[in-house]
Amino acid sequence: MIRERHLFGPGPSNTYPEATSxxxxxxxxxLDPVFLEVMDETCEMLRTVWGTSNARTLPLSATGSAGMEAAFVNTVHPGDVVVVAVNGLFGQRMCDVAARCGAEVVPVEHEWGRPVDVQRVVEAHPSPAIIAAVHAETSTGVRSDIAALGAAKGDALLVTDAVTSIGGIELRADDWGIDVGYAGTQKCLGVAPGLAPFTINDRAFERRVEKPQSWYLDLGLLGGYVGEASSSSLQRTYHHTAPTAMVASLHAGLARVLEEGLEQVWARHESAGAALQAGLQEMGLELFAAEGHRLPELTTVRVPEAVDSAKVRRRLLEHHGIEIGAGAGAYAASVWRIGLMGPNARPDAVLLVLAALREALDHA
Amino acid sequence: MIRERHLFGPGPSNTYPEATSxxxxxxxxxLDPVFLEVMDETCEMLRTVWGTSNARTLPLSATGSAGMEAAFVNTVHPGDVVVVAVNGLFGQRMCDVAARCGAEVVPVEHEWGRPVDVQRVVEAHPSPAIIAAVHAETSTGVRSDIAALGAAKGDALLVTDAVTSIGGIELRADDWGIDVGYAGTQKCLGVAPGLAPFTINDRAFERRVEKPQSWYLDLGLLGGYVGEASSSSLQRTYHHTAPTAMVASLHAGLARVLEEGLEQVWARHESAGAALQAGLQEMGLELFAAEGHRLPELTTVRVPEAVDSAKVRRRLLEHHGIEIGAGAGAYAASVWRIGLMGPNARPDAVLLVLAALREALDHA
Structure with a gap:
């Protein structure tokens, strides 16, 4: 039953050995004092990768999508206008989640494969309570300019999805004006899926929903256990049982990333992605995401006409133990998603995936 | 930083070695076909430990408390009457969670340490939509008779918290009339915290909320990925990224439990709990939970007068690496909670915790 896979899809990625062990x-x-120290250090390292000094920076006890839910559940008051930049699947999901919180959602639709148009988003409504956008769209491989959105957001809270960007490309929550951010562990951080790194600043926390519709994701309650907890472990309030093994793993993964150096890790992702994208184009393949807005950690490429996308993916998996992703939504059969994240952002992974894809296409 | 602990508190417990590795x-x-097989087998083994044939039996991607939220979020329509049997902290929490879903909550308060009074609960309202109760109250160490509640519930849906009972004591969801049940992995199943084994029958699913306020815990959406999925892995719909490492661990833990045999595992918990409770009484300590309703897997014992509860717990932790729990709520300083769950339901663990407690009390 044990299989070793090269996880070169949109996530989960392979994990750093430190995170695995x-x-x-x-x-x-x-509630063990030793674990609480691990938790505190994890929150502190998360502040570094988020680029924030927010006290309320913590790993939520569920996957990245629960992070999205936590962002809206804690900030959307019934009837609030929430402008969502939609340029892929996760922007669409934001609309769904915000609507379930009672928001009046104003979606700003973009062509998939294009970055967020900041001007259109900020002009979509005169006084939104919240503006929400995805930093790195996992469905399309596109990077959007969150700094520009933050500069233009006005009084609105800026909610940002950093699931696929955290630990992979530049992310500066405080400098960019991100008020609420959520992420995942299973992409560029190189840790198994199961936690959602989350951050919320004082401005957003002060405007929060007093009693959110979710008890599990209620940041007011969670704060008693992590994030804003006092230094004494005896003061911690029990909320729910934290997934201690996963937190220990995140701790180890973050330590590895910060030991290498955050900017060095970004550079490694940048370099692997650039090599992959050049190699794919040399093979005559066409990239999907708009030039100048391509994520290095997640590359989208069009499936050549007359090639059976699923057959190629199956050959990669069965012959080479390589997982790459299908496209998302309407592009399920016409796009592949190739991720080189965390420990996979390396030159040898680039060579391997290019060689294997070449071989699989020869057999297609 | 690595510490080995005897986790003899209310959970998490130590894990089975198979689950750890x-x-x-x-x-x-x-979405790997090999993982989907692991997931399918996990759901099938969960059916066995739940005592159910419910197609919709699956591990939710969050801890047990999210299971509670999923139970109410998917079944409570605004204004529904939800009768909650409250005989401890987790019954109280059910009231909070159900209220956040828009329920008209009818709490039926019990003295802590006493089991649920079925008659009072079913007479609390003439036609509740839901009756909810905790099978094994983690805050008090009390077992309640869910079979009797199921027999008397009438048309209401029966929601049951089995976080501390699953895999430890008899649990027969179908025979007892449980319509919706949730549990945790970190107690008697001997797996790390992070997943919530969940089951819902057709009757409850048909009455479900079409679009629950939680997207993450929406069983209608989750069903496309697990539980009711067709046998072909190609038909799976992506919902969120399942925590694959945790699911593999649950798979291994369940396999270990079922290899030993579920009834044998129950008997092992029964026997360890009985020996512990006898030993504590021989030491002159007084048990907290009402006689005849004591959980074998989680024993509550009164802290002797003039003994500093925290000091004893600290000595156990620092000198012997043994974690036991403080009491919950108003009993924080006056009750200890000692769990012998999963791999810890063994005679040597009984001897160890009794000897260590004796030593710590001598130093108190």
Missing amino acids: ALARPLLGH | ALARPLLGH
Whole structure:
């Protein structure tokens, strides 16, 4: 049953060895002083990768999509106008989630494969409570300019999806004006899926919903256990049982990333992505995301006409143990998504995926 | 930083070695055919430990408390009457969670340490939409008779918290009339915290909320990925990224439990709990939970007068690496909670915790 895979899809990625072995360490209780230290250090390292000094920066006990839910559940008051930049699947999902929180959603639709048009987004409504956008669209491989959106947002809160950007490309929550951000562990951070790194600043916290419709994701309650907790472990309030093995793993993964250096890790992703994209184009393949807005960590490429997308992916998986992703939504069969994230952002991974794709296309 | 602990508190428990090592196996993608097989087998084994044939039996991608939220979010229509049997902290939490879903909550308060009074609960309202109760109250160490509640519930849906009972004591969801049940992995199943085993029958699913306020826990959407999925992995719909390492670990833990045999595992918990409770009484300590309703897997014992509860717990942790729990709520300083769950339901663990507690009390 044990299979080793090269996880070159849109996530999960392969994990850093330190993150993997931390999972199998002896388990700690969620109120153990030693674990609380691990949690505190994890929150501190998360502040570094988020580029924030927000006290309320913590790993939520669920996957990235729950991070999205936490962002809206804690900030959307019934009837609030939420402008959502939609340039892919995760922007669409934001609309769904915000609507379930009682928002009046104003979607600003973009062609898939294009970045967010900041001007159109800020002009979509005169006084939105929230503006929301995805930094790195996992469905299309596109990077949007969150700094520009932050500069133009006015009084609105800026909610940002950084699931596929955190630990992979430049991300500066405070400098860019991100008020609420959520991410995932299973992409560029090189940790298994299961936690959602989350950050919220004072401005957003002060405007929060007093009693959100979600108890599990209620940041007011979570704050008693992590983030804003006092330094004494005896003061911690029990909320829910933190997934201690996963937090230990995130701790180890973050330590590895910061030991290498955040900017060095970004540069490594940049370099692997550039090499992959050049190699794909040399093979005559066409990239999907708009030039100048391509994510290095996640490359989208058009499936050549007359090639059976699923057959190629199956050959890669079965012959080479390589997973790449199908496209999302309407592009399921016409686009591939190739991720080189975390430990996979390396030259040898670039060579391998290019060689394997060449071989699989020869057999297609 | 690595510490080995005897996790003899209310959870998390120590994990089965099979569950631990599965965490560190090479990671699989959440749509990998091999992983989908692991997921299917996990759901099937969960059916066995739940005592159900419900198609919609699956591990939710969050901890047990999110299971509670999923139960109410998917079944409570605005204004629905929800009768909650409250005989501890988790019954209280059910009231909070159900109210956030728009329920008209009718709490039926019990003295802590007492089991649920079925008669009072079913007479609390003439036609509730939902009756909810905790099978094994983690805050008090009390077992309630869910079978009797199921027999008396009438047309209401029965929501049951089995976080601390699953895999530890008899649990028969179908025979007992449980319509919706949620549990945790970190207690008697001997797996790290991070997933919520969940089950819902057709009757409850048909009455479900079409578009629940939670997108993350929307069972209608989750069903496309697990539970009711067709046998072909190609038909799976992406919802969120499943925490694949945790699911592999749950798979391994469940396999271990079922290899030993579910009834044998129950008997092992029964026997360890009985020995612990006898030993505590021989030491002159007084048990907290009402006689005849004591959980074997989680024992509550009164802190002797003039003994500093926190000091004893600290000595156990620092000298012997043993974690036991403080009491919950108003009993924080006056009750200890000692769990012998999963791999810890063994005679040597009984001897160890009794000896260590004796030593710590001598120093108190």
